[in-house]
Amino acid sequence: MSDQAAVLHVKGRVLVGPDDIRDELWIVGGRITYERPQGARDIRTVNGWALPGLVDAHCHVGLGPSGPVADDIAEKQALTDREAGTLLIRDAGSPSDTRWIDDRADLPKIIRAGRHIARTRRYIRGFAHEIEPDDLVAYVAQEARRGDGWVKLVGDWLNRETGDLGACWPRAEVEAAITEAHRLGARVTAHCFAEDSLRDLVEAGIDCIEHATGLTEDTIPLFAERGVAIVPTLVNIATFPQLAAGGEAKFPRWSAHMRRLHERRYDTVRAAYDAGVPVFVGTDAGGTLAHGLVAGEVAELVTAGIPPVEALSATAWGARAWLGRPGLDEGAPADLVVYEGDPRADVRVLAAPRRVVLNGKVVG
Numbered sequence: 082m083s084d085q086a087a088v089l090h091v092k093g094r095v096l097v098g099p100d101d102i103r104d105e106l107w108i109v110g111g112r113i114t115y116e117r118p119q120g121a122r123d124i125r126t127v128n129g130w131a132l133p134g135l136v137d138a139h140c141h142v143g144l145g146p147s148g149p150v151a152d153d154i155a156e157k158q159a160l161t162d163r164e165a166g167t168l169l170i171r172d173a174g175s176p177s178d179t180r181w182i183d184d185r186a187d188l189p190k191i192i193r194a195g196r197h198i199a200r201t202r203r204y205i206r207g208f209a210h211e212i213e214p215d216d217l218v219a220y221v222a223q224e225a226r227r228g229d230g231w232v233k234l235v236g237d238w239l240n241r242e243t244g245d246l247g248a249c250w251p252r253a254e255v256e257a258a259i260t261e262a263h264r265l266g267a268r269v270t271a272h273c274f275a276e277d278s279l280r281d282l283v284e285a286g287i288d289c290i291e292h293a294t295g296l297t298e299d300t301i302p303l304f305a306e307r308g309v310a311i312v313p314t315l316v317n318i319a320t321f322p323q324l325a326a327g328g329e330a331k332f333p334r335w336s337a338h339m340r341r342l343h344e345r346r347y348d349t350v351r352a353a354y355d356a357g358v359p360v361f362v363g364t365d366a367g368g369t370l371a372h373g374l375v376a377g378e379v380a381e382l383v384t385a386g387i388p389p390v391e392a393l394s395a396t397a398w399g400a401r402a403w404l405g406r407p408g409l410d411e412g413a414p415a416d417l418v419v420y421e422g423d424p425r426a427d428v429r430v431l432a433a434p435r436r437v438v439l440n441g442k443v444v445g
């Protein structure tokens with residue numbers, strides 16, 4: 082016997098879009114309908130403010146502090162995200178094969194970017210394919226085929242020779258690699274903290290930049306003009322002062338640079354948003370950061386000066402459209418989160434979902 086009602090009735094305020102609000106929806110056979118089902122006997126009702134399942138557009142499942150983790154740990158990571166209301170993850174690079182999650186209707190949906198592609202000894206050990214520029218096109222093609230429509234590069238990292246952040250890829254190779262990814266139907270994103278890699282990557286046709294702390298008044302218009310998105314991961318950027326302190330003795334220039342990027346992080350995000358750069362919510366969970374921080378990241382975007390309804394869209398309606406996944410549409414898989422209050426009025430309600438519904442089942 083299933084403990085799940087045959088029909089779920091969500092009542093209250095259904096936020097189909099920021100300005101498209103309905104009073105109720107039904108879930109039949111795991112899918113959303115706005116037509117009251119006829120003759121249903123076993124109906125369970127959930128009351129509150131419903132949003133489409135939240136998107137964490139920068140999250141790593143199957144990754145721990147020193148690289149790949151066992152499947153049971155990856156499962157816990159995914160369940161922690163689910164509890165927080167994250168039902169769609171763009172995995173921004175994982176050395177683990179997490180395909181088995183696709184067969185689990187009780188775990189969040191994942192859009193993978195394959196494994197990170199980094200320059201030799203220019204990233205956290207155990208995370209990435211570490212290669213040289215001559216091999217970039219081949220590795221990007223390989224990860225484009227392995228992933229779900231995204232490829233992840235590490236665009237800049239500490240350069241031990243200069244003692245500062247520095248770009249990892251020459252323009253010609255990165256342009257050829259992005260062209261190849263696009264030919265294979267994949268979009269490309271890159272980890273970038275610093276200023277100096279951004280122009281080349283955008284001019285080479287990149288689709289998105291992760292962190293993007295190095296945006297300046299020179300590069301922001303370029304991003305806006307080309308519609309290149311950013312995922313600021315402010316809950317991760319908050320750790321820059323600790324990283325800087327840890328690296329101070331050996332790499333003082335790098336340390337000072339990280340502190341400067343941290344100090345202006347809110348101004349950077351606000352300036353990008355004001356210029357029309359698409360901004361999305363990503364927590365950078367996995368690796369060193371905990372899972373389940375999506376509400377905190379939305380709150381950080383609001384702190385940076387993004388209007389609450391736009392910060393919500395960056396994890397809900399807008400993020401789903403950007404990733405090509407449905408929201409609360411007729412016939413769509415019923416992935417939604419129900420809250421006690423209006424999240425447009427105060428995004429802090431996201432921190433405590435009343436009910437989480439995934440593939441039509443109440444899972445939290």
Ligand SMILES: [Zn+2]
Nearest residue numbers: 139141173365
């Ligand atoms: Zn990451």
